[in-house]
Amino acid sequence: MTNHGATQRASAPAPQGVPPELRRQAGLSENEIAQRREALRQLDEQEVKPCTRCHLCRTRTKTVFGQGHPAARLVFVGEAPGRDEDLQGLAFVGKAGQLLSRMIEAMGLSRDDVFICNTLKCRPPENRTPAPDEIAACWPFLDRQLQIIQPEVIVALGKPASQTLLRTTESIGRLRGLFHDYHISGMPMVGKPTPLMPTFHPAYLLRDPSEKGKAWSDLKQVMALLGLPLPA
Numbered sequence: 001m002t003n004h005g006a007t008q009r010a011s012a013p014a015p016q017g018v019p020p021e022l023r024r025q026a027g028l029s030e031n032e033i034a035q036r037r038e039a040l041r042q043l044d045e046q047e048v049k050p051c052t053r054c055h056l057c058r059t060r061t062k063t064v065f066g067q068g069h070p071a072a073r074l075v076f077v078g079e080a081p082g083r084d085e086d087l088q089g090l091a092f093v094g095k096a097g098q099l100l101s102r103m104i105e106a107m108g109l110s111r112d113d114v115f116i117c118n119t120l121k122c123r124p125p126e127n128r129t130p131a132p133d134e135i136a137a138c139w140p141f142l143d144r145q146l147q148i149i150q151p152e153v154i155v156a157l158g159k160p161a162s163q164t165l166l167r168t169t170e171s172i173g174r175l176r177g178l179f180h181d182y183h184i185s186g187m188p189m190v191g192k193p194t195p196l197m198p199t200f201h202p203a204y205l206l207r208d209p210s211e212k213g214k215a216w217s218d219l220k221q222v223m224a225l226l227g228l229p230l231p232a
């Protein structure tokens, strides 16, 4: 794959024929889905929105919990909200978010089929890199989101999200392109691991379009694992 990856693929017609049973987790009743939706809502309303665990609460405009389907098979995790996200309280709504939408559509899915969130729920001032104490304070929220949703695959967008979820200092260049095990609460003994694919952040792809082909290659691996039809 060359750099004619995510964007060019994304601007092409999405793969047709992704059946409904492949878009969301199968075998869940409407009641179970409603319970997960309510659990996410309570986590957001009761714990994230009023959170003062770290000093980012003083500079945020809105918390950004993330949005999507409570029974998503696929969860995207980015680093932290940016300016647009902070103003709107929604994850990935700026230019990077638009590219992420096109990447999801190129997979034959929509944003309503997946769940999109960040490791941090509040914007670091001037979009600076999150500090270790901020990540440590906020990480339990993400972990609980993943416990509720129980995705079949996680895609970590960019170095900070990948390093946080995998608890490593390895570079994104070495992490991406391979599935890694994500353990709930970082504890291998709690349930079976979830496959996690690190790939480049859409904001990075906007700065360096030559890497889009690698990102698309990563997403095609995710599609194969989920049994989604690959484009011709």
Ligand code: SF4
Pocket: 048, 051, 052, 053, 054, 055, 056, 057, 063, 120, 121, 122, 134, 137, 138
């Ligand atoms: S970044 Fe996370 S831990 Fe810090 S105030 Fe916001 S929600 Fe709380």
